[in-house]
Amino acid sequence: MSRLKNDELVLLDNLIYLDWDVDEDEELKDLIDNLLEDGELDRIINKTKNCLVSMCKSEWIKILKQIQNKPNLQDLKIIDLVNHKSGMRVACFVDSQDNCTVVFRGTATSKEWDDNGQGAYEYDTTEQKYALSYINSLNFDKIVVTGHSKGGNKAQYVTILSSKILNCVSVNGQGFSNEFINKYKDNIEKNKNKIVAINSKYDYVNCLFNGIAGEMHYIKTKFQVNPLFYHKANILLDDNGDLRQESNRGIFSKIINDFSTSIISDLPEDIRNLTIDGIISAIEFVLCHDKNNDKLIKIGGSILIMLTYGKYFKYKEAFAFSYIILQILMLPLLLWGDFIDIEETHSVELLNEVIKKISNAGDKIVNKINVIDNKFSPMSNTVSNAINTLINKLKAQEI
Incomplete structure (x- = not known):
């Protein structure tokens, strides 16, 4: 055989x-x-x-x-x-x-x-x-x-x-x-x-x-x-x-891959792994339980709580920052249906709407980083640069 x-x-x-x-x-x-x-x-x-x-x-x-x-x-x-x-x-x-x-x-x-x-x-x-x-x-x-x-x-x-x-x-x-x-x-x-x-x-x-x-x-x-x-x-x-x-591979997949990798690679190891586990588990929880993907952020936060349960006082800053990073990485995911529609319909108008949503959400997320523990403040520049690079690549993408 x-x-x-x-x-x-x-x-x-x-x-x-x-x-x-x-x-x-x-x-x-x-x-x-x-x-x-x-x-x-x-x-x-x-x-x-x-x-x-x-x-x-x-x-x-x-x-x-x-x-x-x-x-x-x-x-x-x-x-x-x-x-x-x-x-x-x-x-x-x-x-x-x-x-x-x-x-x-x-x-x-x-x-x-x-x-x-x-x-x-x-x-x-x-x-x-x-x-x-x-x-x-x-x-x-x-x-x-x-x-x-x-x-x-x-x-x-x-x-x-x-x-x-x-x-x-x-x-x-x-x-x-x-x-x-x-x-x-x-x-x-x-x-x-x-x-x-x-x-x-x-x-x-x-x-x-x-x-x-x-x-x-x-x-x-x-x-x-x-x-x-x-x-x-x-x-x-x-x-x-x-x-x-x-x-062929989806035209936005490589852009999203570069975006997620650029953020993850600069994170402290504990934050990085908490965030990765949170986002993957949140996605699979939605799949397993037939939930709407608009609840992903809330589900991801609940999973982070579970991952740090019993260690809250030791990891409370890590939890707060991981939750913010989780929101950043889930930003393209929450718009994933729009990305698919853009590729299938070649809609420049929809792409511009998505770029605007990412820009507005990115500004809010960067502001959140700046108000938590000072040791995470340097990451605000990394995140801001990653979001700007994502936006520039989306603008340059031929559809």
Whole structure:
């Protein structure tokens, strides 16, 4: 049997979100048959009660039937399923020739947000270390890894640090900090060509921070009413379970990437990681719970409170400043639907309106920085310069 194709990996990236359980060496086809039995899928969905990436029952049935129709997936056996206390969920899928494919789930539980807080001051988060430990525990030497969102981030992480990885497919996975890039520069250079990134053209998460994939693909999906839903993994597939048509990268994605990276790179490490965890978790909370994206700032603030809970008096200044930075980084996200409309309609008028909104909001945010603890005052110039650069790039962008 040949290695799994990218569309087959994306199907497994979807499947891992359902909170199913299996016996060791159970065949995937038996699991799918069981999930499609009367009432079983309802039971699993009700049991999970966490992130199902905003997929309704009919969407899950579609994914399950698409898996049934993929011959390469039928004889896979599932081994080493792990539901770690941290919230990490991962499984190994093995074919008749002992080819091993490891699938990491993206963020699904509040436990993983708590892990983010514990790892907020480290180069390598606790969950990333668990992911690497899992890979190193397997009795395979040529492993394919994949994952969606934070699962994709974990897949990339283990590819950089483990010699056991043959190749990696990251689906809408976010990038890494400048510090991570510098720390693992040699590992990244050695292994980046093993990493393939498959992204929705209009997904916001994958344009955050530094990408390390040697190969990038952007998929044109169907229109999504909520622009955050471009982060969903199932929309990358057509009715047959094949990847949709490839496209170019969204014209504003690189600009937003440069903007977020320029701000993040100059932050103190504790602030940087709190902010990154806050924004990613807020996005995934909206996806998991089908909330409106206009509540992102409030949700992000609540997550920051959770990340610093029990340490408030030690981190109260860090919390206040992180919340301001969170607002800055979420500014393009709150306007993401407008950016998509601008690219699709080529509306100069709408672009000018967006630029005006960014300018007005930026002035207010810079003023907030100037009234908190003096040690953060130098950052007001950095933020102001980043916002001005963003505005100038938007003005210069041909649409």
